[in-house]
Amino acid sequence: MLPPHLPNKTCSRNARELWIRISAIVILVVLSVFAGITGALVVTAWINPTFYSDSAGLYFVNRSSQLYGSTERPDVLVIQRYQMGTMRLFDKTQKLSGDFYADNARVGQAVMLSSNGWGVSYMPDFNQSLIPKLEAVDYRGISYAIEKVLVDARSGYVYIKCIGNEFHVLPFVNWTDVDTGLDVWSDHGGSWHHRILGARNAVSSGAYNALDAYTRFYVDPTVSKQGIAMTGQGQFVGFVDDNDELHTGWSIEYQLPFVLGNDALDDFAITWNGYFVYRSSEEGDDDVPASGFYISSVGALPRGLMPGDIIIRVQNDTVAPETLHRQLYTAPDEFGVTVWRKGKESDILMHK
CATH class of the missing domain: 2.40.10 (Thrombin, subunit H)
Structure with a gap:
């Protein structure tokens, strides 16, 4: 009960409606501010360069080509991983003051293969005299001395070992x-x-x-x-x-396990020369092979082959121009080769 001298409690309808409107306006203003900040961050992250930082410095990748639909650059994150997984190779004798090099100082680019510093470059005209002059430079401009070089003259690949650890690597495709x-x-x-x-x-x-x-x-x-x-x-x-x-x-x-385990390339050697030949008729005798690698000369390591043989299978798998080198490289220490010799198939057991 209220004291008898006080009036009953009342509520002003106008004041109540005014308070509700003010509350709604405040909430709307707060939401608008948050929406504006979010939109600004999204636009900034998309249009402006995306920065990557670590203990050694910063670099940026421009996304403008993505914004305008150009096909001139891959996804920005892919580029970042690529930059971290590759090295530029320079002739350090051509290094000028600071981090500057002469125009002809850059001799190649390497893909990193292991976190402990092994990488590879394609340098088919590599000169051995360049080995003591090589140094690698990463995407941040940090240079690394090269302590070992392996040259695969057959493929043109040059394997380098940088001094350091925790290098980023690029994965191989399937x-x-x-x-x-x-x-x-x-x-x-x-x-x-x-x-x-x-x-x-x-x-x-x-x-x-x-x-x-x-x-x-x-x-x-x-x-x-x-x-x-x-x-x-x-x-x-x-x-x-x-x-x-x-x-x-x-x-x-294929060479990576030999490089990482032995600091050397696989020394498996083949001395057979020849070329692929194909049966003249597609509707010939099914017993006659459709194609194979014709041996014109066997060299110093014939391994049971003779000139005139046609290799048609390795480890029971048919050979083809795009697969024969893989089949020979990856064969076990003891493997079988089937040849077409004097009108019939012959199996030869070989050892690496």
Whole structure:
């Protein structure tokens, strides 16, 4: 009960409605501020450069090409991982004051293969006299001394060992996916090109070593400049040469266990020379092989082969220009080769 001298409690309808309106306006203003901040952050992150930082410094990647729909650059995160997983190679005797080099000081670009410093570059004309002059420089401008170099003259790949640890690496592509029509990105000193693997190109029309029995891919469109090729997901595919041919990294992945375990390349050698031949008629005798690698000479290590033999299977798998080198490299220490000799099949047991 209220004291008898006080009036009953009352509520002003106008004041109540005014308070409700003020509360609604305050809430709307707060939400608008948050929405504005969120929108500004989104626009800034998309239009402005995206910065990456670590203990050693900063670098940025421009996203403007993505914003305007250009196909000149891969996804920004893929580029970041690529930059961290590659090195530029310089002739340190051409180094000027500070971090500047002469125009002709850059001699190549390497893809990092291991966290402890192993990388690889495509340098088919590599000169051994360059070994003591080499140094590697990462995306931040930090230089690394090179303590070991392995040269694979057959493939043109040069393996380098940088002094250091915790290097970023690029993953390999699944090699079964590498075929005509595959989309790739190639980097040519910071200039990106979206390209497609085109027609296969036979290695040679004459006799060549059996381990060289593979085909390369032309890469379209033409750039006529050496570079590194990767997928849109940042997987390493190989190196593109000045003739727009792709040299796949399959043999690099094969050699990697030998490089990491022994600081050396696999010394497996084949001395057979020849070329692929094909049966003249597609409707011939089913017992006659349709194709195979014709042996024109056996060299110093014949391993049971004779000139005139045609290799048709390795470990019971049919051979082809794009697979023979892989079948020979990856065969076990003791492996079987089936040849067509004097009108019939013969099996030969070989040892590495």
